[in-house]
Amino acid sequence: MTVLPEWVMVGFSAATGQYVERHTLQYWEFGSSLTVAEDTSGNKARNVRIVVSIVVPVGVLIAGTIIAFIIWKRKKHAKRTPETTNLTSMNDDLERGAGPRRFSYTDLASATNNFSEQRKLGEGGFGAVYRGYLNDLDVEIAVKRISSGSKQGRKEYVTEVKVISQLRHRNLVQLVGWCHDKNDFILVYEFMPNGSLDSHLFGRRSPLTWSVRYRISLGLASALLYLHEEWEQCVVHRDIKSSNVMLDSSFNVKLGDFGLAKLMDHEQGPKTTGLAGTIGYLAPEYISTGRASKESDVYSFGVVLLEIATGRKSVGPGRKSDMGLVEWIWGLYGTGELILAVDDKLGKEFDEKQVESLMIVGLWCAHPDYNSRPSIRQAIHVLCLESPLPNLPVKMPVPTYQVSLSSVSSSEPSVTYSSMDLGR
Incomplete structure (x- = not known):
């Protein structure tokens, strides 16, 4: 705050000279210590002052209630990140229509023997893929579990569920379902016996x-x-x-x-x-x-x-x-x-x-x-x-x-x- 103004732009640049290179930024985040005070309604402030001036005990009670409500709203807003909003919207969209179904973490853990190493088919940059079996559908599946803490992996998870769930073609991998319980983001596909x-x-x-x-x-x-x-x-x-x-x-x-x-x-x-x-x-x-x-x-x-x-x-x-x-x-x-x-x-x-x-x-x-x-x-x-x-x-x-x-x-x-x- 002592160096930067209130509004700044942050970016990256790279140069290769005469040679061909690829500069890859794997991850970045930006934090700020700036605190912007929220405006309060003038009418609400005047009303509070009037009440306090009339009956002090009642005013204290009302003020305490307002403060508690504001704290609760802020905590609720903080928990409702854009990602949470996207996932909630995605749940509503998908569960209204036919197609991929939502699985519970317990269902998929059971299908993959608790994501055992013996069931692992491979591992990529954002997580591992496991072989599983769904008893209720009597079908083998491939379960892709996004690594915890991978923000890019979660972003790709949202993109994949939204895009591939709408597509229907014999030469596209079928998305069977999805799961995002707590910090687990999981995609369920039809199993491909002959691999890649x-x-x-x-x-x-x-x-x-x-x-x-x-x-x-x-x-x-x-x-x-x-x-x-x-x-x-x-x-x-x-x-x-x-x-x-x-x-x-x-x-x-x-x-x-x-x-x-x-x-x-x-x-x-x-x-x-x-x-x-x-x-x-x-x-x-x-x-x-x-x-x-x-x-x-x-x-x-x-x-x-x-x-x-x-x-x-x-x-x-x-x-x-x-x-x-x-x-x-x-x-x-x-x-x-x-x-x-x-x-x-x-x-x-x-x-x-x-x-x-x-x-x-x-x-x-x-x-x-x-x-x-x-x-x-x-x-x-x-x-x-x-x-x-x-x-x-x-x-x-x-x-x-x-x-x-x-x-x-x-x-x-x-x-x-x-x-x-x-x-x-």
Whole structure:
């Protein structure tokens, strides 16, 4: 209070110079010691003074009652945080309609053997997922328990329940129910016996045949078409990656994890949401501007297609080359040697036309220039061999960011693209 004025703005900035980096702010909070006195009603104050002047004992009693009431109201207001209000509103909305049901903590603890380690399927940044069984429904479930104290995890919990509870599509993970008792925030999904796509492509699960991989790519495209064009609003997923592509007992695709999803009108352009997602799947313009769009989702979809065809991760451990996956495959496309990128685990058991279509569509969707990417509907037509393959540049275009004075003031760098030699 001795340094800052009553009203201030707090922000963050970062610079990378000539290199590409990603600065991630995991958590922050702001506290203030400023106390703003609340105004009291002039009429109420005058009434109290009149009463006190007439009958002192009665006045003391009334004043005590008023003070107690104010303290009670303040405590009640303090407990009713925006998050509590959101959850109460969400309960009312969901319990009025059909769809996901609300579970008690006791029900889910019983279903997962009190969230035992033996039932744990995996653990992410915001919590762990457990395998469970609901006796009354006679169904297996996957139970995601948000880590206590994770504010971002709770925010994603609210987003996911609100968004996915409204969506109905055969290629989206079904939300069975939810629970938020006290400090526990839990999501209940249908159980996926064959786990996630990445566990088959890069993990220890059984390798996938080409026919299954091709069907997975079409199923994922169908889910994205529904989100982008067929539902009443456009849903931008913002975290499409192979670990969020789940597989049921018949290896049918179920896209999950809508904690980062954003809703926007179909006519609306890119929306500033702040950067979120996973490195290796993020579109270059999204990294630069923080504006999520259908085009940035399509980019992530293209990267997943390339992973399906090659069995290689977009980035990180397990890569056979320091070069990015998109860059490496684009180089092979330019020399007419795409076949060299096909996953060795497939041997020669694949359809060459489908493989070529899958990889070229993957490159098309992952084009550095978002204006040159297809819509998901256009991509599906080519994947199904119903439209001719696109003609892509022989060399991968590279985004070049030029920050002008006007773009500095608006915090939006201008972007140009050029075809450059990517040889090292």
